[in-house]
Amino acid sequence: MEFTNKVAVVTGGASGIGRAIAAALRQAGAQVMIADLGAERVAAAAREIGATGMVCDVTQETQIQALVAETERVLGPIDLFLSNAGIGVGEPDHAASAPDEVWQRCWDIHVMAHVHAARALLPGMIARGSGYLVNTASAAGLLNQVGDAAYSATKHAAVSFAESLAISHGDDGIAVSVICPQYVATPLIGMDSPADGSDHPGLLSAEQVADTVLEGLRDERFLILPHPAVGEYYKLRAAEPERWLGGMRKLRRTALRETGSLHPAKMHKLV
Numbered sequence: 001m002e003f004t005n006k007v008a009v010v011t012g013g014a015s016g017i018g019r020a021i022a023a024a025l026r027q028a029g030a031q032v033m034i035a036d037l038g039a040e041r042v043a044a045a046a047r048e049i050g051a052t053g054m055v056c057d058v059t060q061e062t063q064i065q066a067l068v069a070e071t072e073r074v075l076g077p078i079d080l081f082l083s084n085a086g087i088g089v090g091e092p093d094h095a096a097s098a099p100d101e102v103w104q105r106c107w108d109i110h111v112m113a114h115v116h117a118a119r120a121l122l123p124g125m126i127a128r129g130s131g132y133l134v135n136t137a138s139a140a141g142l143l144n145q146v147g148d149a150a151y152s153a154t155k156h157a158a159v160s161f162a163e164s165l166a167i168s169h170g171d172d173g174i175a176v177s178v179i180c181p182q183y184v185a186t187p188l189i190g191m192d193s194p195a196d197g198s199d200h201p202g203l204l205s206a207e208q209v210a211d212t213v214l215e216g217l218r219d220e221r222f223l224i225l226p227h228p229a230v231g232e233y234y235k236l237r238a239a240e241p242e243r244w245l246g247g248m249r250k251l252r253r254t255a256l257r258e259t260g261s262l263h264p265a266k267m268h269k270l271v
């Protein structure tokens with residue numbers, strides 16, 4: 001896809017990866033609507049990027065419907081919708097220890113928000129014979145986030161839903177991409193881009209991720225991997241699952257021994 005004058009929506013667009021992608025799309029000539037929580041931060045980010053902004057809680061289907069309707073009213077039919085909002089909570093103890101509310105919130109934000117966006121957009125996109133649905137999942141959606149089973153399971157579901165969209169609607173002229181980064185210096189992992197983005201080669205800034213994402217979207221590539229090593233781990237996981245699990249257990253042991261924590265802001269230094 002070329003971006004000039006295209007209408008793009010980015011959820012989670014007031015911070016981190018979403019904000020960087022929104023800014024890059026704007027730079028590339030798209031008209032951009034960012035959606036996020038908190039009127040003031042949405043307005044400030046929209047102003048700085050030169051985008052339009054709207055408050056939208058993506059856990060509420062009616063708010064996603066309102067986001068689509070308002071974008072189409074103000075900017076025109078949506079060419080590209082990037083479902084990017086996400087949370088990372090972690091778990092207090094064992095792999096099933098996160099409370100049901102955390103599992104439900106991860107499910108609502110990482111999966112149902114993508115479903116609700118597609119449900120609101122597909123009829124119009126199919127009628128027009130074009131459109132682009134992009135979901136930010138995670139490397140955890142192909143591999144695993146050690147210490148966060150709810151994040152890992154729901155990001156796997158996000159990848160699977162993106163695959164279903166791509167299989168069912170490629171013949172309708174609709175493109176689909178799923179973005180699967182590993183560690184990125186954003187508030188989600190307790191960091192701020194770009195200041196913290198250079199302390200480890202595996203840690204990217206949100207702006208670096210946005211560059212790879214725009215390249216992938218230009219090529220309409222399904223799987224966008226800002227960290228190329230993730231593709232290699234993904235192959236290893238499929239080819240040698242026992243060896244891959246052994247490696248992940250070792251990573252977990254090392255993290256606990258060397259940092260005393262499974263927090264992503266510390267884990268990134270070990271991968």
Ligand SMILES: NC(=O)c1ccc[n+]([C@@H]2O[C@H](COP(=O)([O-])OP(=O)(O)OC[C@H]3O[C@@H](n4cnc5c(N)ncnc54)[C@H](O)[C@@H]3O)[C@@H](O)[C@H]2O)c1
Pocket residue numbers: 011012013014015016017018035036037056057058059084085086087109136137138139180181182183184185186187188189206
């Ligand atoms: N930072 C990383 O290391 C990393 C790695 C892989 C994938 N991701 C994914 O990238 C996406 C963006 O995360 P980020 O790292 O930029 O984090 P971030 O915290 O900077 O941005 C996430 C944004 O989502 C918004 N959000 C959360 N819940 C929402 C809701 N209910 N409705 C609307 N907006 C909501 C937040 O307000 C925030 O602005 C997420 O889906 C995340 O899972 C992040």
